[in-house]
Amino acid sequence: MAIEQTAQISLLDALYCEEEKWNDVVEDTNDDETHLTLPPSLLEQDLFWDDHELHSLFSKEAQAHPNPTLSLPRKESVDWILKTNSHYAFSPLTAILAVNFLDRFLCTLTANDNDSQPWMMQLAAVTCLSLAAKVEETHVPLLLDLQVEDTKYVFESKTIQRMELLVLSSLQWRMNPVTPVSFLDHIIRRLGLKSYIHWEFLTTCETLLLSVASDPRYTLYLPSVLATAAMLHVIHRxxxxxxxxxxxxxxxxxxxxxxxxxxxxxxxxxxxxxxNTGLSFHGCNNGLKRKIFQVQDGEILSDSSSICKKARAEQQQSLSPLSAN
Structure with missing residues (x-):
């Protein structure tokens, strides 16, 4: 019995943090918080540590190539995502994920889809941010409340929920993609920086990435390239x-x-x-009168059917060489 109690105490001791280290960090923060400095050698820590993780990130990263004719609607959608993300003080990663979901979903659409259903892009933006928030955030507003920023349409909750299923299906339920933040986090952890420098450098890089996310050229580069370029931009400063x-x-x-x-x-x-204006967007509806926009089940379901058929066809095509062997 005594042995069991001793084992339990040892196990619980392992869960406690050492407060002295925390105090040291706080004291250092007060001294240097106004100036972010990097170590003498940026990668002086062993950057060959856990290369398996890095190789895994490389193997999973991918580009999304939305139809170029959707560049303007995409920009409007991403701008809305960033404004709403800021309004609710969601994390930068939530916005990055939402943009990733949107770009991958747009790969399944054509310009004709947007022309025939002008509400589709806005519904997709709301849906992608909703999904990203459910992945990353601990507190997520109601679907109707999520539509607080400049919106031409306001969608019912059940409409957004049906759209969520469509987006999830088109993304093949892959909701944990490799993003530029994945590489930022990996590199910064390997730097062994003090916590406040770690977070300030990471936050600066994330903010920089968000400032360019709505540009159509954002989709031209792999996440690792975007992360490297963002880090270099911050380092140059x-x-x-x-x-x-x-x-x-x-x-x-x-x-x-x-x-x-x-x-x-x-x-x-x-x-x-x-x-160069930052990302502190706040709600301003410009006096627009908005009404609840209802989308018929058939409209979303028909899109879901065509997109799912396309996804299945592409999957079968990619598997055909394997079955031939």
Whole structure:
């Protein structure tokens, strides 16, 4: 009996954090919180640690290529996602996930779909943010309350729920994709930075990515390239004299194509310099009169049928070489 009690006490002890370390971090934060500095060697920690995780990220990352004719509707949808994400103080990852879901869903649509059903893009944006919030957030508003920002239509909850099933089906229920944040988190954890530097650097990179998410060129690059370019942009602002050294180290670990990273870097710098207004969007409905917009079951169900058929056809086509063997 005594042995069991001792084992339980040892197990519980392992769950307690050491408060001295926490106090050290807090004290350091007060000294340096106004200035974010990077370590002498950006990757001085063992960046060959757990390469298996990095290889796994590379193997799962993918690009989404929405129809170019949907660039303007996409921009409007992403802008709405970012505004609403900020309104509810959702995490940056929630917005990044919502944009990922939207881009992947748009790959199943055509310009004709948007022209014949002009409400589809807005419904898709609401749905993708709803799904992302359910994945990442602990508190999610009601579906009707989620539509607080500038919207031409307001959809009933049951309409959004049916659309959620359509989006989930078209994405083959893959709701944990590799995003630029996946690579940011991996690299920053390997830096071994103090917690406040860790989070400030991560937050700065995430904010930068959100500022360019609505640009159609955002979909041209793999998540690893976007993450690398964003980190380099932040590094150039923090340590311009050692930016080339850090760039070499990052490219060596992530093994990105330097030209592609530089191209993405220029896109980020261009878009960021144009906007440069931050992402503190707040609700302003401009006096628009909105009404609940009802979508007939048949309209969504017909889209669901065609998209599911397309997904099944593509899946069968990808599996056919394997069955031939």
């Amino acid at each position: 923090l340590e311009p004299r050692r930016a080339a050294e850090y760039e070499s180290q990052l490219l060596g670990v992530l093994k990105n194509n330097k030209e592609e990273v530089n191209e993405c870097y220029e896109v980020i710098r261009e878009v960021h310099s144009i906007s």
